[in-house]
Amino acid sequence: MFYSKLDIGIPKGSNILLSGPPMSGVSTMVKYISLDALKRKEAVIYISTKETGERVQKWFSERTEIDGLGIVDCISKSLRLKTNIEDNKSIKFVSSSVDLTGISVKYSNLLERFWNVEEYRDIRIVIDSLSTLLMYSNVQTVFRFLHILTGRIKKIEGYGLFILDGNPEDPQVAPVKQLIDVLAIIEKNKIIFVGFGINREYEFRIEGDELIFGGGR
Amino acid sequence: MISSGIPRLDTFLGGGIPKGKTLMYLIQPEVEGEIFGMQTLYTNLEKGVKSIFIITKSDPQSVKEQFEEYGWDINRYKDELIFVDAYSGLIGSKSNARYCIEDPNDINSYDSIMEKLIKDSETLITFSSLSSIIDLCGEEAIDHIKKWNDMISSHNCIGVYNFTDWPYPKRLKERLRDMMNAIVRVWGIGERVILGQYYGVLKVDWLDNPKGTLMFKISKPGGIKAFIPKILVTGPFNAGKSTFIRALSTKSVSVDRMGTTVALDKGHIEYGDITADIFGTPGQQRFDPILKYIANEAMGVFLIVDSTKPESFSRAKSMLEKTKVKGLPLIVVANKQDMKNALDIEEIRKKMQLPESIEIVPANALNKEGVFEAFEKLIKKIEGRE
Numbered sequence: 391m392f393y394s395k396l397d398i399g400i401p402k403g404s405n406i407l408l409s410g411p412p413m414s415g416v417s418t419m420v421k422y423i424s425l426d427a428l429k430r431k432e433a434v435i436y437i438s439t440k441e442t443g444e445r446v447q448k449w450f451s452e453r454t455e456i457d458g459l460g461i462v463d464c465i466s467k468s469l470r471l472k473t474n475i476e477d478n479k480s481i482k483f484v485s486s487s488v489d490l491t492g493i494s495v496k497y498s499n500l501l502e503r504f505w506n507v508e509e510y511r512d513i514r515i516v517i518d519s520l521s522t523l524l525m526y527s528n529v530q531t532v533f534r535f536l537h538i539l540t541g542r543i544k545k546i547e548g549y550g551l552f553i554l555d556g557n558p559e560d561p562q563v564a565p566v567k568q569l570i571d572v573l574a575i576i577e578k579n580k581i582i583f584v585g586f587g588i589n590r591e592y593e594f595r596i597e598g599d600e601l602i603f604g605g606g607r
Numbered sequence: 608m609i610s611s612g613i614p615r616l617d618t619f620l621g622g623g624i625p626k627g628k629t630l631m632y633l634i635q636p637e638v639e640g641e642i643f644g645m646q647t648l649y650t651n652l653e654k655g656v657k658s659i660f661i662i663t664k665s666d667p668q669s670v671k672e673q674f675e676e677y678g679w680d681i682n683r684y685k686d687e688l689i690f691v692d693a694y695s696g697l698i699g700s701k702s703n704a705r706y707c708i709e710d711p712n713d714i715n716s717y718d719s720i721m722e723k724l725i726k727d728s729e730t731l732i733t734f735s736s737l738s739s740i741i742d743l744c745g746e747e748a749i750d751h752i753k754k755w756n757d758m759i760s761s762h763n764c765i766g767v768y769n770f771t772d773w774p775y776p777k778r779l780k781e782r783l784r785d786m787m788n789a790i791v792r793v794w795g796i797g798e799r800v801i802l803g804q805y806y807g808v809l810k811v812d813w814l815d816n817p818k819g820t821l822m823f824k825i826s827k828p829g830g831i832k833a834f835i836p837k838i839l840v841t842g843p844f845n846a847g848k849s850t851f852i853r854a855l856s857t858k859s860v861s862v863d864r865m866g867t868t869v870a871l872d873k874g875h876i877e878y879g880d881i882t883a884d885i886f887g888t889p890g891q892q893r894f895d896p897i898l899k900y901i902a903n904e905a906m907g908v909f910l911i912v913d914s915t916k917p918e919s920f921s922r923a924k925s926m927l928e929k930t931k932v933k934g935l936p937l938i939v940v941a942n943k944q945d946m947k948n949a950l951d952i953e954e955i956r957k958k959m960q961l962p963e964s965i966e967i968v969p970a971n972a973l974n975k976e977g978v979f980e981a982f983e984k985l986i987k988k989i990e991g992r993e
């Protein structure tokens with residue numbers, strides 16, 4: 391299930407690009423969608439390029455149990471906030487957002503843990519954000535990385551949620567869009583889903599600790 | 608010839624990497640493979656080989672920390688090791704490396720430094736990630752890599768490349784394969800997610816019929832270790848199976864609860880350049896049906912017998928048959944040799960009617976005597992070295 395309070399049938403194994411202008415709340419929305427999954431005892435692998443793993447972990451731990459949360463932190467090592475940063479069970483570190491090979495190794499480690507050791511069967515992988523990866527590497531390089539990742543998502547019948555801060559129509563992003571099944575565009579308080587013959591628009595708001603969708607059209 | 612530093616690989620390469628040759632580690636994405644180049648580099652630094660390390664994805668300080676994760680201190684080799692920093696220029700930060708590529712996006716800016724460095728013969732030149740240079744510079748990079756390879760060969764140096772096998776155009780990969788003297792593929796197995804990792808030789812142009820694959824695991828610290836996923840420990844009740852597993856293991860879990868749960872022992876061994884997972888079977892007759900199940904996919908077996916209890920030997924032998932281990936590498940461990948009524952191994956051989964081809968190792972599992980000898984012997988058998 392993509393989100394428990396949304397009547398939209400996005401099939402498992404889908405890769406979804408969520409985009410919106412800066413400050414539109416895309417990251418927040420994806421966090422709430424991930425939170426919903428954790429509450430349903432599903433696993434979330436969160437690849438973070440903008441916030442430290444510790445902060446991401448804190449956000450979730452203040453709201454629910456985080457047994458199923460794994461984080462790939464692409465920023466702490468390059469910021470050098472601390473020395474001797476070492477991987478632990480839930481947070482894995484890569485040296486920087488340039489290191490796509492490193493990112494692939496670390497999410498794969500977490501997948502092995504969730505799938506094989508802990509036997510989760512519903513796993514989603516979030517990239518927050520694709521825009522950072524595109525800043526550090528050229529689009530062909532990011533495409534090759536996503537090609538492997540989206541293939542993996544299909545194999546495990548999970549969900550891929552990739553955040554793009556900016557315009558999905560940007561020609562620079564075009565190659566990446568070939569790998570995407572559903573496009574979700576956020577504008578002000580509206581979200582439009584396009585793909586799989588779906589074309590639906592919802593209003594959304596955050597109430598208390600929940601993301602509420604309404605007025606599906 | 609230099610050592611690759613990777614368990615068993617030198618044997619597969621016919622002794623090591625000859626001077627004037629290049630070797631590429633062809634690494635499947637999502638598999639932790641860049642350690643291969645690092646381990647080759649570090650092994651040779653330790654032996655005093657002059658080395659150059661071209662880094663592309665982080666600065667020299669982070670690279671040092673990466674080595675430290677495996678317990679390798681490269682600060683000790685300041686005289687032997689030269690960094691070429693092809694990262695700092697990318698993010699516009701200052702580098703403290705001796706050589707710095709000004710514009711890592713421009714393949715031409717690598718050339719002059721490579722020409723300067725690939726001069727002294729017998730230098731080991733390691734690329735932390737050739738794929739990232741191709742990512743930055745495009746396909747054009749291939750022609751330059753060819754040129755560097757020729758320089759390496761004519762100056763009697765050695766080139767070692769990590770290359771992540773992203774979905775590049777086919778002809779790019781073919782050209783790259785053609786220009787390397789040796790290729791070692793590093794890949795993962797598993798249907799949905801990667802569960803295990805192997806390496807195998809694909810190409811060695813100085814050998815007639817190159818072959819060899821090995822399952823491996825990565826230890827921190829320690830690096831790449833040959834991995835044996837399942838060794839079975841069987842034997843009658845009270846023979847000392849749990850004690851034996853504990854004696855061998857760096858980590859072990861013993862579930863000695865009876866009742867609904869079956870008593871199972873599990874251990875993880877790290878010894879030399881090998882890691883192995885080891886599993887115990889319950890000794891009582893009522894568990895015999897699960898014996899076969901546990902024996903599945905085992906790569907080798909220890910049969911533990913209590914040397915003071917000849918009356919249990921027939922039970923021991925029947926367990927061997929139950930696990931269908933005939934044909935699997937096997938070591939019989941004659942345990943409790945410290946006790947004064949213990950039979951010696953020749954008496955045990957006679958009483959159990961074991962042929963000479965089956966090796967019996969005397970042991971005292973309580974104080975770890977003989978257990979690692981038994982382990983080494985079993986590993987030799989598993990690897991077909993005996």
Ligand SMILES: Nc1nc2c(ncn2[C@@H]2O[C@H](COP(=O)(O)OP(=O)(O)O)[C@@H](O)[C@H]2O)c(=O)[nH]1
Nearest residue numbers: 844845846847848849850942943944971972973
């Ligand atoms: N004297 C002596 N006692 C041992 C030795 N190995 C195991 N034991 C003892 O034999 C008993 C049974 O050992 P255990 O490992 O539980 O046997 P298991 O039933 O085969 O798992 C325990 O009391 C151990 O302490 C040994 O080499 N010498």
Ligand SMILES: [Mg+2]
Nearest residue numbers: 848849870872
């Ligand atoms: Mg026991």
